Amino acid sequence: MGEWLGQMIEVDVTNIAHGGVSVARHDGRVVFVSDAIPGERVLVRITDDKKKSFWRAETVKVVTASKHRKDHVWSAASIDRDPDNRAGGAEFGHIELSHQRTLKAQILRESLERMAKVTHAPVVEVVPGDDERNGLGWRTRVSLHVNDAGNLGPFAARSHRVISVRDLPLATPELSAAAPLDQNFAGFERVDVLNPSSGGVRLIMGKQKPQVITELVGEREFSLLDSGFWQVHHGAAEVLTAAVQDAIDPELFDPAASNLDLYGGVGLFAAAVGDKFGPATKITTVEAESSATDHAAQNLSEWLGARAETGRVDRWLRQLVTGASATERARLERATVVLDPPRSGAGREVVELLASAAPAHVVYVACDPVAFARDVAFFAEKGYTLRAVRAFDLFPHTHHVEAVGTFTRD
Numbered sequence: 001m002g003e004w005l006g007q008m009i010e011v012d013v014t015n016i017a018h019g020g021v022s023v024a025r026h027d028g029r030v031v032f033v034s035d036a037i038p039g040e041r042v043l044v045r046i047t048d049d050k051k052k053s054f055w056r057a058e059t060v061k062v063v064t065a066s067k068h069r070k071d072h073v074w075s076a077a078s079i080d081r082d083p084d085n086r087a088g089g090a091e092f093g094h095i096e097l098s099h100q101r102t103l104k105a106q107i108l109r110e111s112l113e114r115m116a117k118v119t120h121a122p123v124v125e126v127v128p129g130d131d132e133r134n135g136l137g138w139r140t141r142v143s144l145h146v147n148d149a150g151n152l153g154p155f156a157a158r159s160h161r162v163i164s165v166r167d168l169p170l171a172t173p174e175l176s177a178a179a180p181l182d183q184n185f186a187g188f189e190r191v192d193v194l195n196p197s198s199g200g201v202r203l204i205m206g207k208q209k210p211q212v213i214t215e216l217v218g219e220r221e222f223s224l225l226d227s228g229f230w231q232v233h234h235g236a237a238e239v240l241t242a243a244v245q246d247a248i249d250p251e252l253f254d255p256a257a258s259n260l261d262l263y264g265g266v267g268l269f270a271a272a273v274g275d276k277f278g279p280a281t282k283i284t285t286v287e288a289e290s291s292a293t294d295h296a297a298q299n300l301s302e303w304l305g306a307r308a309e310t311g312r313v314d315r316w317l318r319q320l321v322t323g324a325s326a327t328e329r330a331r332l333e334r335a336t337v338v339l340d341p342p343r344s345g346a347g348r349e350v351v352e353l354l355a356s357a358a359p360a361h362v363v364y365v366a367c368d369p370v371a372f373a374r375d376v377a378f379f380a381e382k383g384y385t386l387r388a389v390r391a392f393d394l395f396p397h398t399h400h401v402e403a404v405g406t407f408t409r410d
């Protein structure tokens, strides 16, 4: 291997793969191709030929274009640029918006079929207003990086090379207007730009002390640190709140059970559950970051039954299931559990620990379809069936898609 690196070949792109790349073949070998669309013939440059089973390549020129191809929504990521100089973070920006959703739905469906052997075919739902804005202006958080000369920009699509850009079209208009793209940040590594829904734009850099900010979901206020996790799309918290509330079957929900909000952040979904089922609802939110837990406790203070605990979900669950009395076990068996793990998913250990607590109902909010599908298989092994899945386009012009899956005990 190695002799193909940098070579140009023409390939037919046949399918979409996870991670924002498409699948082509060369002499029977799979080639993962960036910046292409299934159905196209493209000229690609091979960027990685180390593996026997697959290579990676980037599109240099489109030979036969898909009818779904558009000019890229961000000129900084355009196919007209050398691949090394294309800005990252908008890897579907050259695809018609509705077709992006078709491809995301296909990835979710195929992942569930391949990894969990279940058939679900959710459409990818649009956040209200996104189509009217052509999928732009949604990002409330942007991480920019600083190069040796002090210039600020996103990383290139497939490297840590900083690309100078004139605009950030995926970002909210307020964030875009305030992002200091032409200033010099020599001495810093990274600048995060934030536009909380309560207004204003904040820059976070270096060892700056985190500040408390407020995010709004409908009428409800959440306090959190500006360095902490919050959903990125300006409509995501509201859309996911409604999706979690809809996913919980009132017939299965017991407000007095030991309900859980795992990977709870500052309590967004515990609040969604409390808002739907009333202030007496018992629910514990578990989160690894102690600062987020402190804010969750504050954000949930009006619910008498709400508790916020700091802990790693695996350790916390292990302690829970090993130490539970018969009464507590019975309360767990009647429980509804919402979990919203990071991109890597919950994983086998957490799924098995959770299943050993035997909750009646599980609502899984997933930001990675492949990790989700793997976990669906783990749940199935432990007697939990995926009853329904919805999917949401919370990251237009990127390959990311959010899913909400509902499980019940067999």
Ligand SMILES: C[S@@+](CC[C@H](N)C(=O)[O-])C[C@H]1O[C@@H](n2cnc3c(N)ncnc32)[C@H](O)[C@@H]1O
Pocket (backbone or CB within 6 Å): 229, 230, 231, 263, 264, 265, 266, 267, 268, 269, 286, 287, 288, 289, 292, 311, 312, 313, 314, 340, 341, 342, 343
């Ligand atoms: C995708 S975020 C979801 C947060 C919250 N549900 C929300 O929507 O705002 C995942 C959260 O899990 C936390 N986290 C990551 N790994 C964890 C672990 N092993 N145990 C507990 N929390 C974890 C992160 O700090 C982050 O707040």
